[in-house]
Amino acid sequence: MESGLILGGKSFTNRLFTGTGKFRSKKLISKMLEASGSEMITIALRRVDLTSKEENILEYIPDNVTLLPNTSGARTAGEAVRIANIAREAGCGNFIKIEIITDMKYLMPDNEETLNATRLLAEDGFIVLPYINPDLPLAKKLEEAGAAAIMPLGSAIGSNRGIRTRELIEILIDCCSVPIIVDAGIGKPSHAAAAMEMGADAVLVNTAISAAHDPVRMGEAFSYAVKAGRMAFLAKLTEESKEANASSPLTGFLR
Amino acid sequence: MWYLERPSVFNGEIMKININGHVENVKASNLYDLVLEKELQLDSVIIEHNLKIKRRDSWPTEKIMENDTIEILRFVGGG
Numbered sequence: 001m002e003s004g005l006i007l008g009g010k011s012f013t014n015r016l017f018t019g020t021g022k023f024r025s026k027k028l029i030s031k032m033l034e035a036s037g038s039e040m041i042t043i044a045l046r047r048v049d050l051t052s053k054e055e056n057i058l059e060y061i062p063d064n065v066t067l068l069p070n071t072s073g074a075r076t077a078g079e080a081v082r083i084a085n086i087a088r089e090a091g092c093g094n095f096i097k098i099e100i101i102t103d104m105k106y107l108m109p110d111n112e113e114t115l116n117a118t119r120l121l122a123e124d125g126f127i128v129l130p131y132i133n134p135d136l137p138l139a140k141k142l143e144e145a146g147a148a149a150i151m152p153l154g155s156a157i158g159s160n161r162g163i164r165t166r167e168l169i170e171i172l173i174d175c176c177s178v179p180i181i182v183d184a185g186i187g188k189p190s191h192a193a194a195a196m197e198m199g200a201d202a203v204l205v206n207t208a209i210s211a212a213h214d215p216v217r218m219g220e221a222f223s224y225a226v227k228a229g230r231m232a233f234l235a236k237l238t239e240e241s242k243e244a245n246a247s248s249p250l251t252g253f254l255r
Numbered sequence: 256m257w258y259l260e261r262p263s264v265f266n267g268e269i270m271k272i273n274i275n276g277h278v279e280n281v282k283a284s285n286l287y288d289l290v291l292e293k294e295l296q297l298d299s300v301i302i303e304h305n306l307k308i309k310r311r312d313s314w315p316t317e318k319i320m321e322n323d324t325i326e327i328l329r330f331v332g333g334g
Contacts (some may be wrong), residue, residue, distance in 0.1 A: 009322040019334030026332070034276065035283025047326060048293075048300055056299035059329050072333050089308035090301045157334065184334075206334030 002234065005179060005201050007040075008095060008127030008148050010066060014039045015196065016226040017068070017181065018219065019206025020057055028215050030058040036219030040066045042097055042206065045083055046073070068129065068248065070097040077116035084121050096121060098130040107157045111138050115145060122146025131183055133170035139176050150176060151183040151204065153196065158207040160187025163195055171198045189225030196229025197237060273324045286314035286325075293327070301328040 004011035018038040023029050033041065041061060048054065061067065061232055069087035077100065082106050084096045098121070102111045113137060114130045122128045127148045132138060134152035135141035155161035162185060163169065173180050179201035186192050192203045205222055212218035269280045283289035286302055286309055302309050303326040310318050319325070 020332035021334040023332060029332075042334050045301075045328055046331045048295060050275065050293055050295075050327070054329065054331075055330055056296065058299070069330070071334055076320050086301060086303060086308055087330075089310075090328075090330075092330070204334070210332075254295045 002230075007129075007179065012039045012066075012202070013037075014226075015202040015225065015230055016192070016219075017041070017202055017204040017222050019059075019204065020210075021206050022210040023215060026055055026057055026060045028210075029057070031119060031220035032063065032209060033062065033065055035216045036209075036223040038065065038219065038223070040068050040095075042068045042070050042204070043092070044070050044072045044139055045087055066095060067092045068095045068097050070099045070131075071117070072099045072101070074098075074100050074117075075102050075110075075113075076100065077113045077120065080117040081120050082112070083144070084117075084126055094125060095127045096129065098128060109153070111135060115141055118142050118147050119145040122148075126238075129181065134165050134172055136168075136171050136175055139172050139186075143176060143178050147178055149179040149181050149201070151181045153184040154182050154191065155185030157184045159185050160208055161185050162187055162191040163198075168200070169200065170198055171193070183242045189221045192222055193225040193229035193232075196226055197232045199233050202226075270319060270321045272322065272327060275297075275327055279288070281319070284319055286317040286319065288315075289319060290314065290327075293328065296334070299329055303328065 004013045005015055014036050014037045017040040017092055019099040020029055061230050069092050071080035071083040074083055080098050080100050098114050098117050100110045101107050102110055111132050114132055118128050118130050122145055129149050129151050130142055130147050131151045139150050152172055154163040181202040181204055182195040182200045186203055186205050187208045195203050207214040209215050209218045269282055271280055283292045290297055292293055
């Protein structure tokens with residue numbers, strides 16, 4: 001059996017990472033986690049709305065699931081560092097997904113600020129997972145800065161458009177030594193399977209699960225897809241060719 | 256719950272502070288009473304007081320002063 005994906009000294013057997021955004025009911029989060037077996041889930045930090053009663057999302061995440069707070073809402077490295085520190089102080093552990101965004105139409109990550117934040121947070125003992133637009137020179141700088149993994153986007157957040165940056169992610173998988181976790185844009189299990197077949201180490205899926213008609217069943221479907229894709233990668237895919245290659249012998253015909 | 260039985264230490268004075276980006280008048284004189292005054296669950300919020308995170312067990316002794324800046328935060332769903 002394959003050994004798990006190691007991040008920050010922790011081993012993850014299940015390579016489907018999930019998110020907590022956009023669930024119709026928070027109760028569905030625990031059920032989805034149970035059905036999918038996901039061992040890592042993202043959460044966000046926000047101001048309390050003092051005018052309305054809100055539930056505590058942490059109550060719906062079992063202790064055996066690792067929390068991955070994100071820095072969403074941050075527009076600069078400084079803001080991301082502040083959010084990371086608050087999350088750690090609040091007892092969420094050392095994992096942090098850096099998400100620094102200034103572009104509100106496509107929610108493209110600011111790679112430069114992300115590198116700055118990675119340097120500061122990795123030095124401060126965080127297990128840093130930066131969300132980036134896939135770019136090899138940047139990825140190498142992130143590795144040097146101490147990133148525990150790199151999270152390239154497949155397509156825009158919540159767009160469900162799949163792995164549009166395929167060639168660029170393949171280059172990262174080929175050249176980076178830290179794990180590559182494809183994040184954002186994965187809209188269906190086949191997209192997740194494709195990412196894993198390419199050799200991605202894990203995928204992070206939020207909207208495609210949480211906004212599905214049945215998020216619990218969809219979480220399970222993604223889990224199968226990720227396992228199948230991973231297994232196919234390990235089994236090594238056969239070559240593509242333009243022309244047919246007969247599967248049955250071309251000799252000894254009965255004619 | 257134990258914290259509901261704790262006697263109030265509101266001293267009747269009203270202070271103007273900045274909470275979550277809005278200027279508000281509050282009666283509470285420490286962070287613990289502020290959480291009660293805002294009718295929030297003590298175990299689900301995180302407080303940053305003048306840009307410093309304050310541990311939950313220190314809230315009863317963290318005094319609030321006029322013009323302080325307080326952020327009351329919590330974890331929410333996100334990807």
